[in-house]
Amino acid sequence: MAKRRVAIVGTGQTHHRSHRPDVNGQELIHEAVTRALEDADLSIKNIDAIIIGNMDHFEGINYVDCWSIDGSGGYHKPVIKLTTGGTTGSTLAIGGYHFVASGMFDKVLIIGWEKNSESDTTGAITTAFDPVWDRLVFAGAISGLAVEAQSYMAKYGATDRDGARVSVRDRKHACNNPHAQLRKEVTLEEVLASPMLADPIHLLDVCPRTDGACAVIMASEDYAEKITSTPDWIWATANRHKYTYLGDVNWGELDSMAEASKDLFKKCGITEPRKQIDVIEMYQPYSFAGIIWIEDMGIVPRGKGAEYIWSGATDMGGELPINPSGGVIACNPIGATGLIRCAEAALQVMGKAEARQVPDVNFAVSTGFGGCMWTDMLLHGKKKPNL
Amino acid sequence: MEDIFKEIEPQVYKSQISVPYQWWAGETASKFFITLRDEKKILGTECPQCAKVFCPPKKTCPFCYVDTKNWKEVGPKGKVITYTVVYRQLAALKKNVPVAYGLIQLEGSANAMLHYIEGIEPEKISKGMEVEAVFADEKSASIHAISYFRPVK
Numbered sequence: 001m002a003k004r005r006v007a008i009v010g011t012g013q014t015h016h017r018s019h020r021p022d023v024n025g026q027e028l029i030h031e032a033v034t035r036a037l038e039d040a041d042l043s044i045k046n047i048d049a050i051i052i053g054n055m056d057h058f059e060g061i062n063y064v065d066c067w068s069i070d071g072s073g074g075y076h077k078p079v080i081k082l083t084t085g086g087t088t089g090s091t092l093a094i095g096g097y098h099f100v101a102s103g104m105f106d107k108v109l110i111i112g113w114e115k116n117s118e119s120d121t122t123g124a125i126t127t128a129f130d131p132v133w134d135r136l137v138f139a140g141a142i143s144g145l146a147v148e149a150q151s152y153m154a155k156y157g158a159t160d161r162d163g164a165r166v167s168v169r170d171r172k173h174a175c176n177n178p179h180a181q182l183r184k185e186v187t188l189e190e191v192l193a194s195p196m197l198a199d200p201i202h203l204l205d206v207c208p209r210t211d212g213a214c215a216v217i218m219a220s221e222d223y224a225e226k227i228t229s230t231p232d233w234i235w236a237t238a239n240r241h242k243y244t245y246l247g248d249v250n251w252g253e254l255d256s257m258a259e260a261s262k263d264l265f266k267k268c269g270i271t272e273p274r275k276q277i278d279v280i281e282m283y284q285p286y287s288f289a290g291i292i293w294i295e296d297m298g299i300v301p302r303g304k305g306a307e308y309i310w311s312g313a314t315d316m317g318g319e320l321p322i323n324p325s326g327g328v329i330a331c332n333p334i335g336a337t338g339l340i341r342c343a344e345a346a347l348q349v350m351g352k353a354e355a356r357q358v359p360d361v362n363f364a365v366s367t368g369f370g371g372c373m374w375t376d377m378l379l380h381g382k383k384k385p386n387l
Numbered sequence: 388m389e390d391i392f393k394e395i396e397p398q399v400y401k402s403q404i405s406v407p408y409q410w411w412a413g414e415t416a417s418k419f420f421i422t423l424r425d426e427k428k429i430l431g432t433e434c435p436q437c438a439k440v441f442c443p444p445k446k447t448c449p450f451c452y453v454d455t456k457n458w459k460e461v462g463p464k465g466k467v468i469t470y471t472v473v474y475r476q477l478a479a480l481k482k483n484v485p486v487a488y489g490l491i492q493l494e495g496s497a498n499a500m501l502h503y504i505e506g507i508e509p510e511k512i513s514k515g516m517e518v519e520a521v522f523a524d525e526k527s528a529s530i531h532a533i534s535y536f537r538p539v540k
Binding site for chain 2 (some may be wrong): 019020021022023024026027030043044057059060069070071073075115117118119120123124127131132135136
């Protein structure tokens with residue numbers, strides 16, 4: 001359990017793009033870090049420790065904690081690298097929370113980054129799978145997600161039109177976010193007419209590859225309230241890993257999110273998430289997940305996800321807006337993606353989300369997802385949590 | 388030890404991980420490499436706070452955490468900060484042994500650049516030795532636009 005309260009006091013992001021040839025990785029990191037320091041009105045001298053992460057194999061640099069020093073500002077500071085695949089960014093946030101909540105450090109800088117343009121994403125992701133079994137048959141990330149969507153559709157009769165509706169929502173929301181890579185509205189018909197990648201996932205159902213970095217500063221209660229009048233308090237975090245082999249997954253449901261949600265909400269006294277949560281920044285790498293995972297989260301009963309999406313409840317102005325930032329479908333620098341969800345949830349709670357602000361946010365949820373169907377979650381709140 | 392496989396026939400799967408990469412040098416390093424290629428000049432970047440000049444160049448001073456401002460020409464002479472001579476031929480080596488590597492601090496630079504030391508018998512290389520850049524005949528926007536460093540005569 002946490003020994004003391006922790007809050008996010010500053011965030012910074014690059015303007016994420018498909019290619020950033022004007023900067024190397026360290027320089028990209030530097031952009032996000034300086035923006036986070038400016039946001040919190042701190043200097044790098046005020047930072048006690050740094051947690052940094054990206055995807056294994058993506059840039060082919062193995063000692064990122066050391067290599068990134070010129071950009072991270074980590075010269076003569078404690079620096080640690082965390083990497084957990086797709087969940088890297090959310091794991092970084094959970095790690096930062098642990099650093100501060102444990103009493104070990106007062107002000108921690110958390111950095112997630114990726115230069116997806118520097119390698120072959122599918123080749124690198126394939127190294128996450130078992131080399132003797134799944135890897136000999138299977139490649140990349142999209143086909144696993146397609147299996148999840150197929151299983152769900154078979155079980156509940158959902159259609160690819162339902163999936164497309166989620167993509168239309170996120171891509172519309174992205175137009176409000178100057179940091180998003182893809183800021184263009186699409187229609188249902190355009191999603192359904194886009195090339196089929198792995199049935200039922202069309203090109204416009206799925207996330208892009210992005211160059212970008214995100215930095216978040218967390219501080220202990222003593223410092224947080226001095227740094228900002230609107231800290232984003234971290235109420236709790238939850239994390240579940242589920243399986244090793246693809247054949248062990250309960251396809252069509254995301255068990256890890258169901259269990260992480262129960263854990264998270266129990267820790268915080270959330271009994272009716274649909275009513276008590278004001279906004280969700282979900283690590284939703286493809287459209288169908290936007291239907292399936294809100295069921296796992298307990299927002300709606302099993303099989304009712306699509307109906308809820310079609311009602312407009314998760315659109316801006318709806319009962320429970322999801323992904324005001326445009327989410328992962330609009331922008332995906334993978335090692336940063338989970339941390340961007342956390343930063344965006346923090347912006348919502350702090351009232352700093354500008355054109356994508358949801359009014360009166362008391363509770364926000366941010367999540368992380370990894371290709372082997374694991375889940376990270378954080379609950380963010382405007383009021384201080386109980387210890 | 389030879390008995391451990393007595394009852395089993397262990398299966399080993401050989402594979403190779405193939406991930407193609409392309410690394411963006413970024414604006415700062417690109418300017419350095421292009422100037423090296425086109426003008427055979429070696430440039431460093433200067434920190435506006437501590438006035439250190441970095442070669443290889445840095446966009447941000449890691450000590451002051453501010454962006455460097457001015458470009459300053461450094462070298463082409465410098466001194467060997469430290470070195471080693473490799474005598475065992477390894478697959479990753481791009482040259483035939485003996486290969487001498489040195490960290491070269493160019494005149495005017497606060498940091499050092501890793502490069503080859505040639506034009507001298509390896510056993511005669513010494514720390515603090517004065518060296519100068521030998522530019523390659525073939526133009527390239529990379530560190531190989533300098534072939535190696537040799538002793539100053």
